[in-house]
Amino acid sequence: MFSKDSTIGVIGSGAMGAGIAQVAATAGHPVIVYDSSQQALDRAKTSLESTLKKLAEKQKLTEQNAQEILKRTQYASNLEPFKDCALVIEAIVENLEVKQQVFANLETIVSDNCILASNTSSLSIASIASACKKAERVVGIHFFNPAPLMPLVEIIPAISTDSKVTEASKKLIDGWGKVTVLVKDTPGFIVNRVARSFYGESIRIYEEGIADFATIDWAMKSFGGFKMGPFELMDFIGNDINYKVTESVWTQFFYEPRFKPSLTQKRLYEARWFGRKSGKGYYDYKEGAAAPKALEDEELGKMIFYRVISMLINEAADSLYLQLASKEDLDLAMTKGVNYPKGLLKWGDELGLQNILNILTDLYSTYGEDRYRPCVLLKRMVTKGENFYSVN
Numbered sequence: 001m002f003s004k005d006s007t008i009g010v011i012g013s014g015a016m017g018a019g020i021a022q023v024a025a026t027a028g029h030p031v032i033v034y035d036s037s038q039q040a041l042d043r044a045k046t047s048l049e050s051t052l053k054k055l056a057e058k059q060k061l062t063e064q065n066a067q068e069i070l071k072r073t074q075y076a077s078n079l080e081p082f083k084d085c086a087l088v089i090e091a092i093v094e095n096l097e098v099k100q101q102v103f104a105n106l107e108t109i110v111s112d113n114c115i116l117a118s119n120t121s122s123l124s125i126a127s128i129a130s131a132c133k134k135a136e137r138v139v140g141i142h143f144f145n146p147a148p149l150m151p152l153v154e155i156i157p158a159i160s161t162d163s164k165v166t167e168a169s170k171k172l173i174d175g176w177g178k179v180t181v182l183v184k185d186t187p188g189f190i191v192n193r194v195a196r197s198f199y200g201e202s203i204r205i206y207e208e209g210i211a212d213f214a215t216i217d218w219a220m221k222s223f224g225g226f227k228m229g230p231f232e233l234m235d236f237i238g239n240d241i242n243y244k245v246t247e248s249v250w251t252q253f254f255y256e257p258r259f260k261p262s263l264t265q266k267r268l269y270e271a272r273w274f275g276r277k278s279g280k281g282y283y284d285y286k287e288g289a290a291a292p293k294a295l296e297d298e299e300l301g302k303m304i305f306y307r308v309i310s311m312l313i314n315e316a317a318d319s320l321y322l323q324l325a326s327k328e329d330l331d332l333a334m335t336k337g338v339n340y341p342k343g344l345l346k347w348g349d350e351l352g353l354q355n356i357l358n359i360l361t362d363l364y365s366t367y368g369e370d371r372y373r374p375c376v377l378l379k380r381m382v383t384k385g386e387n388f389y390s391v392n
Helices: 015-026 038-057 063-072 080-084 096-107 125-129 163-175 196-207 213-224 230-237 239-252 263-270 298-321 327-337 344-351 353-367 376-384
Strands: 007-011 031-034 073-076 085-090 115-118 138-143 152-157 179-182
Touching: 007 015, 007 080, 015 031, 015 038, 015 063, 015 073, 015 138, 031 080, 038 063, 038 073, 063 073, 073 080, 080 085, 085 096, 096 115, 096 125, 115 163, 125 138, 138 163, 152 163, 152 327, 163 179, 179 327, 196 213, 196 230, 196 239, 196 263, 196 298, 213 230, 213 298, 230 239, 239 263, 298 327, 298 344, 298 353, 298 376, 327 344, 344 353, 353 376
Parallel strands: 007 031, 007 085, 031 073, 085 115, 115 138, 152 179
Antiparallel strands: 138 152
């Protein structure tokens, strides 16, 4: 369905769209980047030139390669050049109505064989596809930011997606050197669903007065081996983005308690304390600001780690129970998509599923809240003495 000469269209020239375009052009495809703003297109072009220059200086590609990538990347302020595209990837604002309008418009321009993909991080692919007369050609292709550096791409077929479209999309992205996982069309897909507990339970621990931000971050890094603690990571991602994804997953799951947003994060969002990019979030990033010190108490740190990791493993187990993805893809997604030290299901085996169930059962008994209910699959496996993987 695709060849090296297949033209790839990208809608949106922001950080994500520009990153996807760079990946496709680096893989050898002619690429057309569309944006309604000429200023945005100019910024994207300048940014790509700067990025490729730095890569050439670091000898990560040759000067000739850099020039070829630039020549393969074209920019357009209208959709007419998309008529010859084999694949179009949309990477615009997370608004369903806007996406539906774009996809309906695209169908009047592209060929019947062109695959239409959305890079949405949490919206329903089926809902986006419903705007198209040929819904079977619509699929989710979710990159992670920054697209040129992050290896994971989630491939999400809607219930209406033709299996050949799914297979061709996966094969193409694999050919771009990415690690792909296949996932059902459910809110947040794998990464943005499973990772909610990393943030949500950490905020809950803070709200209960058990520990401050710095101590929770220290605990997750020291005892879990995470490269960044939850509050550091939320500030890095942006609290505007992280809060909106949490809210989206929660509402789309019919207000499932496990995904309930926190008032703490909502207030940061309302105050526009988005993190590093705004100069303030959970931490103060202004010049001269003193970094808070963690209370490095081993007993407290281990309690924090086990509480958060148990919630994460429970969510991964529930995703497997509901056949969201295979166990291998679930674990791969978390290590390659958000740099977790280990796949959560494999981690559960190592820590002992009985231990994880005991922690969850205790939390459920203490709080009486559904957010802590243990997954049915986890309970069954403990009863049968099973593990997710063979344990040597």
